[in-house]
Amino acid sequence: MKVPKKILTVFGTRPEIIKLAPVIHEVEAHPMTFASINVTSAQHTDLLYPFIQLFGIRIDHNMKVMEPNQSLNQVCSRVLLAFDPILEKAQPDLILVQGDTTTAIPIATPGAPGTPVILAGAAPVSAFASSAPVTWACAITPAS
16 A cells, blocks of 8 residues: 655745645645645734635644744744754655745755755745746755
């Protein structure tokens, strides 16, 4: 019997869950092929949770990284610290992260040694002084 590949999907904000919900549903529609592990950093909970409920997304791990008045660096640090035990427990075959937020970047950068990371996102218009957003996707395979 073939063991399903574990896909760990990480999101933290409303735009990320809106974009990832159809992907998560498709992964979960094939339980013999894939095992879905859904992780949230829970950024902007008041905006995020209604969409998690709307799309019927199961949360397997909630990093709960938000604290009052913290800097972006502090959010990134908390994401990195919270992600290690999740990686250790889940041991995913693939990490899928969407966005260019303080959740996506720290997850995609170190990933898990030897585990491919798929990072997809849409950079904001202001970042490129362009008239349209730039959409990008890349696969990152961390060094072991």
